[in-house]
Amino acid sequence: MREPNLYIILSTALIGSGFFFLYMQHVRVIFETRTSIHTLNQLEREALLRREDALYYTFYKKLVDGPDFWHGYEQLKNVTDIEYPNSVNVLQRFYVLPELVAAYFFHLVRSGYNPILQPMQFYFEFVWLMGGVTLLVLYLYGTLLSENVFGGIYGVISYLMFHSFVSKIYERPVARENFAFPFIFLQMFYLCICIGRVIHRQKHSSRLFMIFVLSMFTACALLSWQFSTIIFATQIMIVMTSWNINTMPTNVANAFALDYSLSHLLGNAIAFVLSHGNSQLLFTWQLSVSTSLFLITVVRQVRSRRHVNDPLQSDYFSFKFILLALVFAGSMQEKLVDVLRRTGVNVQDNNYVHYCDLWAHWAFQVNVNFVTNLSACNPLYARVAWSELWQLVKTLIVKPYCMYGVVMLAMFFRKWRKSNVPTTASQEQRERARNYVLEDFLEEHHVSMTDMSNKQTEQQLQQCFKMLESCDHDYERYKRKKAKLQQQQPPARDDFIKNIKRLKAQIHRNSDKQRKERQQGATAATMDTKEEEPLEQEPDQDKDQEPDHVNTETVVHEADEVHHETDETQPSMSATEEKAMPAPGNGRQKAPGAGAGAAPKPKPNANATAKTPSRRSSSSVVPTANTQIFNMHYMYSFLQMLVFTILGLAVRKLFFLSFTQGCVIAPTICSKVWYHRQRNIFWSVSLAVFLLSMFDPGMVNIREEYFPTKYEHNADDLESMLEWIKLNTERDAVFAGPVEIIGTVHLTTRRPIVNHAHLEMRQMADRTEHAYSVYSRQQSSDIYKQCAELKIQYLIISLDECTNEVRDDCDLLSIWDDKQPANRKYPQFCHELLHKQVPSFLKVYTNDNYGIIKMFSQSVQIILKHVKMPEMAM
Numbered sequence: 001m002r003e004p005n006l007y008i009i010l011s012t013a014l015i016g017s018g019f020f021f022l023y024m025q026h027v028r029v030i031f032e033t034r035t036s037i038h039t040l041n042q043l044e045r046e047a048l049l050r051r052e053d054a055l056y057y058t059f060y061k062k063l064v065d066g067p068d069f070w071h072g073y074e075q076l077k078n079v080t081d082i083e084y085p086n087s088v089n090v091l092q093r094f095y096v097l098p099e100l101v102a103a104y105f106f107h108l109v110r111s112g113y114n115p116i117l118q119p120m121q122f123y124f125e126f127v128w129l130m131g132g133v134t135l136l137v138l139y140l141y142g143t144l145l146s147e148n149v150f151g152g153i154y155g156v157i158s159y160l161m162f163h164s165f166v167s168k169i170y171e172r173p174v175a176r177e178n179f180a181f182p183f184i185f186l187q188m189f190y191l192c193i194c195i196g197r198v199i200h201r202q203k204h205s206s207r208l209f210m211i212f213v214l215s216m217f218t219a220c221a222l223l224s225w226q227f228s229t230i231i232f233a234t235q236i237m238i239v240m241t242s243w244n245i246n247t248m249p250t251n252v253a254n255a256f257a258l259d260y261s262l263s264h265l266l267g268n269a270i271a272f273v274l275s276h277g278n279s280q281l282l283f284t285w286q287l288s289v290s291t292s293l294f295l296i297t298v299v300r301q302v303r304s305r306r307h308v309n310d311p312l313q314s315d316y317f318s319f320k321f322i323l324l325a326l327v328f329a330g331s332m333q334e335k336l337v338d339v340l341r342r343t344g345v346n347v348q349d350n351n352y353v354h355y356c357d358l359w360a361h362w363a364f365q366v367n368v369n370f371v372t373n374l375s376a377c378n379p380l381y382a383r384v385a386w387s388e389l390w391q392l393v394k395t396l397i398v399k400p401y402c403m404y405g406v407v408m409l410a411m412f413f414r415k416w417r418k419s420n421v422p423t424t425a426s427q428e429q430r431e432r433a434r435n436y437v438l439e440d441f442l443e444e445h446h447v448s449m450t451d452m453s454n455k456q457t458e459q460q461l462q463q464c465f466k467m468l469e470s471c472d473h474d475y476e477r478y479k480r481k482k483a484k485l486q487q488q489q490p491p492a493r494d495d496f497i498k499n500i501k502r503l504k505a506q507i508h509r510n511s512d513k514q515r516k517e518r519q520q521g522a523t524a525a526t527m528d529t530k531e532e533e534p535l536e537q538e539p540d541q542d543k544d545q546e547p548d549h550v551n552t553e554t555v556v557h558e559a560d561e562v563h564h565e566t567d568e569t570q571p572s573m574s575a576t577e578e579k580a581m582p583a584p585g586n587g588r589q590k591a592p593g594a595g596a597g598a599a600p601k602p603k604p605n606a607n608a609t610a611k612t613p614s615r616r617s618s619s620s621v622v623p624t625a626n627t628q629i630f631n632m633h634y635m636y637s638f639l640q641m642l643v644f645t646i647l648g649l650a651v652r653k654l655f656f657l658s659f660t661q662g663c664v665i666a667p668t669i670c671s672k673v674w675y676h677r678q679r680n681i682f683w684s685v686s687l688a689v690f691l692l693s694m695f696d697p698g699m700v701n702i703r704e705e706y707f708p709t710k711y712e713h714n715a716d717d718l719e720s721m722l723e724w725i726k727l728n729t730e731r732d733a734v735f736a737g738p739v740e741i742i743g744t745v746h747l748t749t750r751r752p753i754v755n756h757a758h759l760e761m762r763q764m765a766d767r768t769e770h771a772y773s774v775y776s777r778q779q780s781s782d783i784y785k786q787c788a789e790l791k792i793q794y795l796i797i798s799l800d801e802c803t804n805e806v807r808d809d810c811d812l813l814s815i816w817d818d819k820q821p822a823n824r825k826y827p828q829f830c831h832e833l834l835h836k837q838v839p840s841f842l843k844v845y846t847n848d849n850y851g852i853i854k855m856f857s858q859s860v861q862i863i864l865k866h867v868k869m870p871e872m873a874m
Contacts, residue, residue: 011149012140012143012149012152015139015149016140016152019132019156020132020133020135021132023132023135023160024128024129024132026160027128028128030706031173033706033707034171043719043723043748044719045120046744046747046748047718047744049174049743049744049747050740050741050744051739051743051757052176052756052757053172053173053174053175053743054746054747055082055094055743055747055756056096056098056174056176057099057123057747058082058743059090059096060102060119061119061747062075062076062079063076063100063103063106064103064106064107064119065119068107069103069107072103073091076089076090077089077090077091077276081750081753082746082753082756083754083763084734084752084753084791085791089276092275092276092278093278093761095180095223095224095225095226096223097179097224097274098126098130098176098224102122102126105126106119106122109122127173127179131167131169131178131182133182134181134185135159137182137186138663138664139152139153139155140152141185141192141637142154142155142663142668144192145634145664145665145668146668150667151667155664155667156663158662158663159660159663161694161697161698161701161702162663163705164701164704164705165391165655165656166656166659166660166663167656167660170705176224176225176226176227177225177653177656180220180221180225180227180228181221181225181657181660183217183218183221184217184231184232185660187214187217187218187221188637188640191214191235191633191636192633192634192637193633194256195636198248198252198256199248199632199633202248202252203252204255204256204259207259210259210263211262211263215262215263215266215267215270217267218232218263218267218268219266219271219274222281223275226280226760227654229281229286229287230355230647231657232264232286233284233285233286233288233289234643234647235640236290236293237289238636238639238640239260239293239636240257240293242639250300251304254300254301254304257293257296258297258301261291261294261297262294264286264287265287265291268281268284268286353762354371354372354375354759354762354765355651357369358372358375358381358651359650361373361376362376362383369819370769370815370816371768373815373818373819374759374768374772374815375759376810377809377810377815381651381652381653382652383649384648384649384652384655388655391697430473432475433468433473433474433475433478434473436475437468438461441460441461441464445457445460467482634668641661641662641664641665644657644658644661645662716848717850718744718849718850720847721796721852722745724845724852725749725751725794725852728844729749729751729794731751732751732752733794734751734754734791734792734793734794735752735754735792735794735795735796736753736754736771736787736794736795737795737797738796738797739755739756739757739759741796742756742796743756754767754790754792755790767790770787770789770790771787771792771795772812773786773787773829774787774829774833775797775802775813775816775828775829775830776812776813776823776828777813777816777817777820777825777826777828777829778820778823778826779826780829780838780839783829784840784841784855787855788855793855794853794854795855796852797833797852797853798850799834799846799848799849799850799851801813801830802828802830802834813828833853834846834851840856841854841855841856842854842855
């Protein structure tokens with residue numbers, strides 16, 4: 001991982017900014033094309049929001065409708081109309097950080113710049129802004145991993161080609177993942193930067209800044225989306241496993257792991273404080289595993305101080321703690337919640353039990369409970385279709401690797417054919433080519449034929465002849481190959497010259513110190529001893545220099561060894577350094593263009609060839625392919641993509657994680673192998689794959705986004721029902737109904753509701769089950785009792801679910817029959833309610849999709865027993 005210069009940083013930032021603004025315009029136009037939102041009135045605009053999206057926009061309206069931000073902020077602490085009649089602290093129960101930020105800036109802009117600013121328009125612009133941040137980070141992430149700008153551009157184009165898979169920002173702008181994923185992506189990107197910096201420098205610096213940045217990104221993600229804790233838990237597991245097999249120094253690895261675990265702990269603490277004590281953050285897998293990582297690191301540091309050097313035992317100890325953390329996070333949380341409740345502590349239910357039930361339902365095909373089966377039928381939680389998975393595999397994996405495979409086979413057959421075909425160069429051509437090479441060698445190294453008796457000069461000439469032979473005695477190929485090596489080698493030559501200069505400086509410093517010692521040699525022997533001891537203990541002045549207590553003769557001898565070792569190893573490295581060094585014995589300067597520096601070349605030592613250069617810089621010019629691929633930050637990103645794929649296959653809602661990370665990883669794998677070795681192959685194959693993917697499926701998917709053929713607008717006539725509710729019901733009338741629209745009813749009519757779409761909350765799951773009892777085959781008295789306990793006055797029903805027939809496993813009647821098989825002999829209650837008069841229930845409104853049932857108390861039921869109340873309809 002190289003340190004980028006200012007030019008690269010500015011150009012990367014400029015390209016990323018262009019992608020940022022283009023993507024904002026892209027999603028804005030798609031949303032306008034699909035919804036025509038500028039032509040709709042306020043009720044029709046708000047009716048576009050369904051499920052929990054409508055609920056969160058309600059919180060945003062409370063914040064922006066007040067005289068200032070803090071007035072709405074205080075209102076959210078005590079809300080009684082979303083879980084009527086209970087009082088709810090929205091700041092503690094829900095993930096409303098995006099709404100708080102958007103409302104705060106809305107008040108700033110409206111009061112200072114634009115008094116007529118529309119709240120919904122500003123909110124959607126904030127959503128498009130977060131989408132632009134995601135694309136910007138994706139570009140920077142791809143550039144970091146592939147180490148070239150094309151990798152980032154390819155990732156961005158892939159993201160746009162699969163936009164319908166990687167993001168639903170134009171279909172569900174208010175979804176929590178649209179706000180949380182930019183912070184998750186930023187945290188992953190910055191973590192890769194920190195890992196690469198530690199690997200490159202072999203030290204861990206800027207520790208406080210790293211902890212602060214990672215903790216802030218973590219806290220923002222935790223306050224925006226409930227799935228953030230699961231993603232961070234998988235990240236910690238990957239990092240823990242990776243550090244167990246790394247080759248970093250123990251103190252550096254421990255320092256990094258300690259800071260990383262502290263960033264997660266601090267992020268949880270910040271989120272807990274800002275959410276007014278959300279107890280859900282205390283019982284998460286992320287907190288359990290991060291605490292385990294912290295304890296592991298502390299124990300490792302204690303062991304390292306005691307000089308316990310047993311890496312296998314340390315790894316075994318770490319893996320044991322990983323397993324213990326998972327057991328604790330998976331089985332002990334519910335028990336801890338029960339214990340705290342019995343002691344009187346107000347602890348919320350563990351929402352993640354609902355998702356565990358969903359995974360159990362999909363994995364084992366068992367009916368866990370009513371709400372789990374209901375959530376499993378939600379399209380957002382359905383399994384990923386194999387056609388969508390094949391699109392990802394085909395474009396991001398099959399196409400590039402098939403193309404690279406063809407190139408590899410072509411190169412293999414080309415080498416095989418050349419190896420079996422005898423050389424066609426004649427003897428005369430061989431001699432002529434050897435003469436040309438000899439003339440070039442004499443001219444470049446400024447040597448004469450009398451100097452050819454020197455063994456080292458002869459060895460260098462033989463290396464040139466071997467290169468000529470590898471080129472089939474083709475002089476033109478030999479010149480091209482030599483020029484190519486000469487272009488690639490100067491950085492290594494510069495490193496060598498720097499090392500020589502450092503050794504010279506060390507020699508001069510030690511000579512000065514020894515001169516002072518000789519001047520003081522006339523003093524007594526005891527005084528000499530006292531003056532030599534502090535001299536030996538003087539610290540190093542340069543990290544790459546030798547200790548100061550080494551005498552001048554030793555340093556000179558080491559410098560000669562470095563000269564000799566370099567002279568012996570350079571012919572095997574490349575032909576450029578052969579001609580870069582002056583001829584031995586004559587002390588002449590290097591030929592122009594052969595390299596920098598003018599140091600004379602000493603006579604080689606007899607033992608030089610048997611030694612390994614130990615004073616050279618640890619950084620090489622170009623890392624090998626294996627080093628490039630197995631960099632720690634790259635391995636983390638690749639493993640994170642695999643984990644995202646597993647999560648996406650389990651929950652369709654999370655599959656965008658795999659697609660997004662795949663857009664970062666896929667363009668980089670082949671570039672890791674080919675970019676530093678044969679760039680012509682890299683560019684030709686990458687451009688071919690890029691252009692093929694642009695037409696299919698790139699242009700097809702983009703055209704489908706702008707002009708959808710299968711897109712169906714919500715034509716369920718919900719707006720007419722909402723208008724009827726606003727005109728014909730009391731302002732404090734309590735409603736219950738399907739989770740898909742009940743939040744929209746509360747948003748547009750401001751009527752109190754008893755249930756909403758957050759079914760992962762156990763209390764809300766019980767309320768929804770009672771409200772959905774109208775679709776079962778229970779007796780009317782039992783259904784009335786359940787609704788009366790929730791103080792429901794109006795019950796909205798979906799007419800499509802009241803057919804008294806079972807069409808598939810996701811029909812509400814089918815779910816109820818699985819739960820209550822003894823009632824299968826009875827008719828469906830809502831079907832009877834629509835066609836007959838049932839005591840305590842009165843149909844007051846119907847359209848093609850929905851119906852509204854008014855519920856009466858027992859006293860009102862006696863009065864209306866002999867009086868027929870007319871229905872009300874639009």
